Amino acid sequence: xxxxxxxxxxxxxxxxxxxxxxxxxxxxxxxxxxxxxxxxxxxxxxxxxxxxxxxxxxxxxxxxxxxxxxxxxxxxxxxxxxxxxxxxxxxxxxxxxxxxxxxxxxxxxxxxxxxxxxxxxxxxxxxxxxxxxxxxxxxxxxxxxxxxxxxxxxxxxxxxxxxxxxxxxxxxxxxxxxxxxxxxxxxxxxxxxxxxxxxxxxxxxxxxxxxxxxxxxxxxxxxxxxxxxxxxxxxxxxxxxxxxxxxxxxxxxxxxxxxxxxxxxxxxxxxxxxxxxxxxxxxxxxxxxxxxxxxxxx
Amino acid sequence: xxxxxxxxxxxxxxxxxxxxxxxxxxxxxxxxxxxxxxxxxxxxxxxxxxxxxxxxxxxxxxxxxxxxxxxxxxxxxxxxxxxxxxxxxxxxxxxxxxxxxxxxxxxxxxxxxxxxxxxxxxxxxxxxxxxxxxxxxxxxxxxxxxxxxxxxxxxxxxxxxxxxxxxxxxxxxxxxxxxxxxxxxxxxxxxxxxxxxxxxxxxxxxxxxxxxxxxxxxxxxxxxxxxxxxxxxxxxxxxxxxxxxxxxxxxxxxxxxxxxxxxxxxxxxxxxxxxxxxxxxxxxxxxxxxxxxxxxxxxxxxxxxxxxxxxxxxxxxxxxxxxxxxxxxxxxxxxxxxxx
Amino acid sequence: xxxxxxxxxxxxxxxxxxxxxxxxxxxxxxxxxxxxxxxxxxxxxxxxxxxxxxxxxxxxxxxxxxxxxxxxxxxxxxxxxxxxxxxxxxxxxxxxxxxxxxxxxxxxxxxxxxxxxxxxxxxxxxxxxxxxxxxxxxxxxxxxxxxxxxxxxxxxxxxxxxxxxxxxxxxxxxxxxxxxxxxxxxxxxxxxxxxxxxxxxxxxxxxxxxxxxxxxxxxxxxxxxxxxxxxxxxxxxxxxxxxxxxxxxxxxxxxxxxxxxxxxxxxxxxxxxxxxxxxxxxxxxxxxxxxxxxxxxxxxxxxxxxxxxxxxxxxxxxxxxxxxxxxxxxxxxx
Numbered sequence: 001x002x003x004x005x006x007x008x009x010x011x012x013x014x015x016x017x018x019x020x021x022x023x024x025x026x027x028x029x030x031x032x033x034x035x036x037x038x039x040x041x042x043x044x045x046x047x048x049x050x051x052x053x054x055x056x057x058x059x060x061x062x063x064x065x066x067x068x069x070x071x072x073x074x075x076x077x078x079x080x081x082x083x084x085x086x087x088x089x090x091x092x093x094x095x096x097x098x099x100x101x102x103x104x105x106x107x108x109x110x111x112x113x114x115x116x117x118x119x120x121x122x123x124x125x126x127x128x129x130x131x132x133x134x135x136x137x138x139x140x141x142x143x144x145x146x147x148x149x150x151x152x153x154x155x156x157x158x159x160x161x162x163x164x165x166x167x168x169x170x171x172x173x174x175x176x177x178x179x180x181x182x183x184x185x186x187x188x189x190x191x192x193x194x195x196x197x198x199x200x201x202x203x204x205x206x207x208x209x210x211x212x213x214x215x216x217x218x219x220x221x222x223x224x225x226x227x228x229x230x231x232x233x234x235x236x237x238x239x240x241x242x243x244x245x246x247x248x249x250x251x252x253x254x255x256x257x258x259x260x261x262x263x264x265x266x267x268x269x270x271x272x273x274x275x276x277x278x279x280x281x282x283x284x285x286x287x288x289x290x291x292x293x294x295x296x297x298x
Numbered sequence: 299x300x301x302x303x304x305x306x307x308x309x310x311x312x313x314x315x316x317x318x319x320x321x322x323x324x325x326x327x328x329x330x331x332x333x334x335x336x337x338x339x340x341x342x343x344x345x346x347x348x349x350x351x352x353x354x355x356x357x358x359x360x361x362x363x364x365x366x367x368x369x370x371x372x373x374x375x376x377x378x379x380x381x382x383x384x385x386x387x388x389x390x391x392x393x394x395x396x397x398x399x400x401x402x403x404x405x406x407x408x409x410x411x412x413x414x415x416x417x418x419x420x421x422x423x424x425x426x427x428x429x430x431x432x433x434x435x436x437x438x439x440x441x442x443x444x445x446x447x448x449x450x451x452x453x454x455x456x457x458x459x460x461x462x463x464x465x466x467x468x469x470x471x472x473x474x475x476x477x478x479x480x481x482x483x484x485x486x487x488x489x490x491x492x493x494x495x496x497x498x499x500x501x502x503x504x505x506x507x508x509x510x511x512x513x514x515x516x517x518x519x520x521x522x523x524x525x526x527x528x529x530x531x532x533x534x535x536x537x538x539x540x541x542x543x544x545x546x547x548x549x550x551x552x553x554x555x556x557x558x559x560x561x562x563x564x565x566x567x568x569x570x571x572x573x574x575x576x577x578x579x580x581x582x583x584x585x586x587x588x589x590x591x592x593x594x595x596x597x598x599x600x601x602x603x604x605x606x607x608x609x610x611x612x613x614x615x616x617x618x619x620x621x622x623x624x625x626x627x628x629x630x631x632x633x634x635x636x637x638x
Numbered sequence: 639x640x641x642x643x644x645x646x647x648x649x650x651x652x653x654x655x656x657x658x659x660x661x662x663x664x665x666x667x668x669x670x671x672x673x674x675x676x677x678x679x680x681x682x683x684x685x686x687x688x689x690x691x692x693x694x695x696x697x698x699x700x701x702x703x704x705x706x707x708x709x710x711x712x713x714x715x716x717x718x719x720x721x722x723x724x725x726x727x728x729x730x731x732x733x734x735x736x737x738x739x740x741x742x743x744x745x746x747x748x749x750x751x752x753x754x755x756x757x758x759x760x761x762x763x764x765x766x767x768x769x770x771x772x773x774x775x776x777x778x779x780x781x782x783x784x785x786x787x788x789x790x791x792x793x794x795x796x797x798x799x800x801x802x803x804x805x806x807x808x809x810x811x812x813x814x815x816x817x818x819x820x821x822x823x824x825x826x827x828x829x830x831x832x833x834x835x836x837x838x839x840x841x842x843x844x845x846x847x848x849x850x851x852x853x854x855x856x857x858x859x860x861x862x863x864x865x866x867x868x869x870x871x872x873x874x875x876x877x878x879x880x881x882x883x884x885x886x887x888x889x890x891x892x893x894x895x896x897x898x899x900x901x902x903x904x905x906x907x908x909x910x911x912x913x914x915x916x917x918x919x920x921x922x923x924x925x926x927x928x929x930x931x932x933x934x935x936x937x938x939x940x941x942x943x944x945x946x947x948x949x950x951x952x953x954x955x956x957x958x959x960x961x962x963x964x965x966x967x968x969x970x971x972x
Contacts, residue, residue, distance in 0.1 A: 032772075032775070133652050133653070133656060134656065136653055136656075137653055137656040137657050137660060140653055140657060140948050140951050140952050140955075141657070141660075141906075141944065141947070141948045141951070142905075142906030142907065142909050142910045142947055142948070142951060143906065143910070144910035144913075145906075145909070145910055145913070145943075145944050145947055145948075146944075148928075148932070148940075148944075149664055149940070149941075149944055152932065152937070152940060153664060153667055225779065229781045232781050232784075233781060233783065233910075233914060236781075236783050236914060236917070237913070237914070237917065237929050237932060238929070238932055238933055239932060250781075253783075253784065253787070257783070257787055257918065260787065260790065260791045260795050261795055264791055264795075267784075267787055267791070268788070271781070271784035271787065271788070274781055274784065275776075275779050275780055275781075275784065276779075278779040278780075278781075279775065279776060279779040282775055282778060282779050283775060286775060
């Protein structure tokens with residue numbers, strides 16, 4: 001490499017760049033981010049294209065009823081379940097359900113949390129302390145138990161379940177947003193905007209929110225992982241979606257947990273489907289966090 | 299044979315695929331009881347050399363790549379870790395720059411003071427505590443016995459630096475290295491700490507290496523001063539001679555940037571132009587050439603080595619600063635009484 | 639320090655009041671209301687009215703809440719529909735099993751997680767460091783019940799090394815005055831029983847402890863990395879202290895501060911994990927009890943269990959905050 005080339009490279013590295021482009025550069029270099037994005041891409045493609053990929057329908061009976069369902073074979077890669085349905089197809093369709101649950105429940109939690117956090121952080125005073133005390137109380141109830149309570153209360157419809165899981169994530173988002181609003185309210189650029197008479201709501205939307213976005217994205221990614229685990233957990237304790245025909249991974253796992261001797265393949269395939277989809281979000285969320293805040297090495 | 303003999307010490311740092319030549323062969327002798335100042339800008343390698351002497355370079359990035367450090371005749375760089383630990387903190391002790399961060403926040407001052415007494419001198423808990431009290435007394439901390447139970451955050455910055463000094467001198471070291479001991483402190487406290495150091499060195503007969511970026515600090519404390527630039531000494535002389543008759547353009551630059559009470563009022567402080575050079579590649583010529591008004595083609599091509607230009611006065615420069623320029627720079631108040 | 643404790647205790651009051659209020663609303667809004675919750679869904683009209691009068695449900699809501707709160711403060715959580723026993727009595731019987739499991743899991747998580755994180759940080763970006771990072775990410779991606787099932791399948795069903803259900807072999811009898819079987823076995827000097835209890839405890843504890851382990855290892859690693867670059871560690875090395883002393887006294891002591899906080903934050907996770915783990919291993923604790931309640935719509939029990947767990951979380955976090963203050967002089971002497 002010539003001197004000029006070396007210097008050119010140096011310049012490129014030291015070019016001043018914004019938070020986002022910095023983060024993006026670090027993200028691209030992180031193998032964990034690639035692994036997470038890859039897994040997630042597979043997960044999303046499988047979920048969307050389920051009817052094209054799955055060899056059979058999720059409810060389609062291709063074998064006989066059997067108390068000892070046949071395990072993996074060349075014909076049925078993941079084996080059959082006790083009702084003679086192709087497990088691979090059910091797992092593939094299950095991806096749809098998990099993805100929807102993840103996105104919708106985090107969407108609910110995120111929007112509620114952001115509204116509450118913004119109100120608390122922006123209005124301050126009494127509103128702030130009431131909202132934050134409420135969040136403290138919610139945080140004192142372990143998230144999954146809160147979801148159990150809410151589902152007991154609301155019933156076992158799919159939407160109710162997603163709502164219950166979403167609610168458990170509200171305090172985290174509210175705290176996060178309130179924290180960054182408080183941190184930024186006194187920041188120079190906000191003061192500058194205020195001094196030229198930018199109205200409050202505009203300040204919040206244009207200046208404060210975009211800067212609070214980075215940690216919220218990270219948290220949302222990680223919350224997806226928790227949501228997928230939680231819905232499976234609800235199924236496992238008998239509070240899953242009340243339609244037993246739904247190919248929900250946690251339900252498949254739960255229905256066969258008591259018969260490990262005979263139906264281990266169903267437990268394992270459903271379980272690893274959960275693990276891989278959760279891992280995708282965890283890998284990506286972790287890499288995102290590291291790229292946004294390289295000092296946070298957890 | 300001198301107490302401490304450093305020969306051609308070289309240190310490299312490897313960070314993210316780049317190698318930084320932090321120290322490029324420095325040599326000096328230190329006699330028992332002698333005081334030596336090492337002066338240079340931040341990043342010139344002065345702190346790194348002291349860490350290297352004590353064998354506590356940050357690993358695995360920092361590495362001694364050459365030279366020797368002889369203390370009382372033994373080469374420290376060749377010693378095993380355990381042997382070196384016996385000397386470190388015992389015969390060779392160090393005071394660091396920032397007393398706010400250099401003390402452990404969760405241990406009492408007493409605990410931190412007594413731990414080297416106990417490990418090096420094998421004192422019992424009680425003996426060590428009594429000794430710690432007298433150490434705190436000696437560095438000017440009142441009510442020493444009850445202060446032993448305090449935590450660092452309960453002390454002010456100056457007091458913490460006194461504690462650091464007490465810790466460093468606890469085993470009566472033969473050599474004390476003070477790395478920017480006053481930089482993080484208020485100006486009034488700086489003078490107190492320097493007084494304390496000067497007094498202790500005289501009373502205990504310790505040799506002192508005072509590392510600083512501030513020639514003013516060296517002036518009152520050190521017998522000799524070595525000026526360091528880009529990992530090399532560029533000028534070494536007895537301190538008085540260095541101030542009276544600086545030869546290296548960099549030394550002159552440093553002196554010009556020190557405010558002087560005896561300077562004419564219109565005299566401006568002149569900072570040295572440009573930034574310290576990037577140490578990622580080994581230089582071919584004089585490292586100071588890019589910032590030097592005296593640089594000639596020779597300066598760019600060939601590395602100047604230290605040579606003796608007056609008795610006990612060494613300079614590494616092809617074009618030492620001429621007398622006349624010292625006068626115009628205001629470093630020689632030759633024409634006193636002139637109307638201001 | 640006393641002021642800190644007082645302040646911390648005072649902060650609890652609104653949380654506990656709010657919590658009781660939430661649970662009150664929860665019970666009130668359950669399908670059919672509290673009467674059904676108490677009597678079950680097949681209750682007759684008369685008995686419902688009788689119980690509503692008895693519970694004061696014909697009175698205005700604030701009065702009802704005060705009555706509820708007073709009961710709660712006195713430890714009265716209502717009665718189980720199924721067994722007709724007071725919820726608090728059943729809770730007292732069930733909770734030692736859960737506690738024993740949770741403590742064992744936490745000990746495993748701390749005992750393995752802290753050294754792992756510490757060593758990983760000391761070998762920053764080495765093979766072990768990277769491997770442990772990947773392993774911990776995979777670890778936290780496992781639903782706890784799936785992990786428990788895998789372990790049960792491998793070690794109990796396939797290999798037959800460990801018992802798969804319960805706390806004690808059915809053929810064995812052990813007086814259990816404390817309810818903590820390990821302790822009971824020691825008290826009875828029944829060492830065979832002790833080993834048996836330990837064998838039963840091993841798999842559930844490891845399954846439950848694995849996720850906290852992964853989290854603790856990650857935090858320890860991050861905290862250690864931060865501390866290793868601190869000036870006071872350099873000072874300690876400059877004193878000529880041995881590597882072990884520097885690591886223990888100066889590095890670990892500081893690095894453990896954030897770990898303590900995280901251990902507190904794990905309590906909630908640990909308790910919900912316990913509910914799921916207990917199910918897999920038929921562990922007769924609060925978790926199994928609550929799951930039975932869900933199946934039987936025994937809402938009083940469910941409500942009691944949630945209140946109890948929330949109370950434990952609040953309590954543990956209090957203890958953690960106080961011990962954090964104790965470990966960190968900067969807070970203790972503020």
